[in-house]
Amino acid sequence: MLNKEIFEFPIVYTNPIPRIALGWGAHQTIGDECKAAGMKKALIVTSGLKGTGIVEEIKGIIEHAGVATEIFAKTTSNPKDHEIMEAYKVFKEAKCDGVVAIGGGSSIDTAKCVRVIDANGGQHVNNFTVFLDPPFAETLKKMKPCTVPQISVATTSGTGAEVSSWAAISNTKDRAKVLVSGPNVQSTLAVVDPLLARTQPRDVAAWTGFDAMAHGIEAFVTKVQGPYAYGMLLRAVELIHNNLRDFVYNRMDKDACERMCWASTMGGIAIGFGAGAGIVHGLGHQVSALTDCHHGRINAVLMLAGELYNQPAAVDKFAALTKAMGVDTTGMTKFEAADRWFDEIEQLLDDLEIEPGNLSKQFGLEEKDIDHIVKVYSNDFCSQGNPKEFNKEEVTELMKHVLHEPY
Ligand SMILES: [Fe+2]
Structure with a gap:
């Protein structure tokens, strides 16, 4: 066994990163990308981004490519576990087969959780939180990999959630902000368009x-x-x-x-x-x-x-x-x-x-x-x-x- 005192972090593990489309106008490609990912009906996960017109425009772009949409627009800052379960319910009832997150880290992480829940029989999201104890590797081993594709459209310039393999959510019962992860949880495609980022207050x-x-x-x-x-x-x-x-x-x-x-x-x-x-x-x-x-x-x-x-x-x-x-x-x-x-x-x-x-x-x-x-x-x-x-x-x-x- 390795001596922990000498080799505290002897092995570097890298997380997979998604394809990234970064550039002015990148959001115009989202319809084709949904289609290429095999989506027939996408759940748009967002806080609404009211007043920017972004959600309405992207919805139109997706539908123009022949992919139907449903919207969950109730994401809030520090996304709450009950909101995530509600988003999953909408995903399931609308028979969606893909997710498009539009927003900052909260929307993108909510969308990741919807896919984790879907891959694991609809269990509550709090079953997939990862900690030092119990060892997170053990939790991950019990989880099935995400299969639903996700396109993450970043409208802020900071969280990096669109390229990460983690979701930070609020466990409201335990009053704790916790991490959710899982095999293949990273986005299928991250869209980073400065045209959208400049609409931030x-x-x-x-x-x-x-x-x-x-x-x-x-x-x-x-x-x-x-x-x-x-x-x-x-x-x-x-x-x-x-x-x-x-x-x-x-x-x-x-x-x-x-x-x-x-x-x-x-x-x-x-x-x-x-x-x-x-x-x-x-x-x-x-x-x-x-x-x-x-x-x-x-x-x-x-x-x-x-x-x-x-x-x-x-x-x-x-x-x-x-x-x-x-x-x-x-x-x-x-x-x-x-x-x-x-x-x-x-x-x-x-x-x-x-x-x-x-x-x-x-x-x-x-x-x-x-x-x-x-x-x-x-x-x-x-x-x-x-x-x-x-x-x-x-x-x-x-x-x-x-x-x-x-x-
Ligand atoms: Fe951060």
């Missing part, structure tokens, strides 16, 4: 863009070996740092918009290439489960506190991230370069008008919630690869601190 563009930044950073500083992902992550961080401000304040800036689309997709792929996320996502998920706050926003809010906690365990990597952000680190020690990363992120948050920390004031989180948050986090994958090993007292202290402090 300003705050959503900032929050989801920061989610992409969180993927770039967390997957880079992780303890899990990630050589495949490193180049992609540094490039993603560089693109986001250089373009997120321009995109947030002018979504018609076509270069900034396209670069954010590339960067968000890179982050999603890199996480799936064995790198994974860390404490920011892990704690952020559970704050979202209790307060329903936006996923990207909470990652931005927790970024400084989470990484300040991690910094001593990943000084070289934070120094490399500072360099990727365009800072000339010549003449700096690695410690100075690593410290500079925090200045850059603080400035970016300030420029995007995102307030760090202060979870009590911003989201109404209370001290009595912290035990629950830390407990769920301890069994989440995000705690496994985090640079600093999980320590209940330290993480509790961190959460108590950011209740009333910025970081």
Whole structure:
């Protein structure tokens, strides 16, 4: 047996990634792609994206290709287990044979869950959540692979859900945000069209863009070996740092918009290439489960506190991230370069008008919630690869601190 102390993460596992169609006007191809995937009737899964006309247009494109549609437009942020079961009911009753998710991570992940449920006899979605304990590999072994095709149309530029093999959902009974996975759960095709991304409201563009930044950073500083992902992550961080401000304040800036689309997709792929996320996502998920706050926003809010906690365990990597952000680190020690990363992120948050920390004031989180948050986090994958090993007292202290402090 391998010595866990010496080889904590000896093997890199990569998740499959879907075909990706990225470019201006890519959404025009969705009808043909549905047909090519063998769909006769597609369930469109979305929050509705009211006022953008996107859902109506894509529905028309699919039907023009001779594929019938049904719509489930009740997806909400941090998709809830009961909403997912309702989406599955619509899928089944309408006799659909494919899904087209249109939206951000919530719609795309709801659609993935519909396929997992369908492949596994209509069981409740909470039967397919994966944890450290029981070992997720055992859960996956019991699951049948998804067979229904999924086209995921990203309308935000941040989550990377369109290219990932995971779904993040809310277990409302346990008040926890949990991960669902399964064999072949990844999308059949990811459509990333900057024309759609530029319809995001300003705050959503900032929050989801920061989610992409969180993927770039967390997957880079992780303890899990990630050589495949490193180049992609540094490039993603560089693109986001250089373009997120321009995109947030002018979504018609076509270069900034396209670069954010590339960067968000890179982050999603890199996480799936064995790198994974860390404490920011892990704690952020559970704050979202209790307060329903936006996923990207909470990652931005927790970024400084989470990484300040991690910094001593990943000084070289934070120094490399500072360099990727365009800072000339010549003449700096690695410690100075690593410290500079925090200045850059603080400035970016300030420029995007995102307030760090202060979870009590911003989201109404209370001290009595912290035990629950830390407990769920301890069994989440995000705690496994985090640079600093999980320590209940330290993480509790961190959460108590950011209740009333910025970081
Ligand atoms: Fe994320």
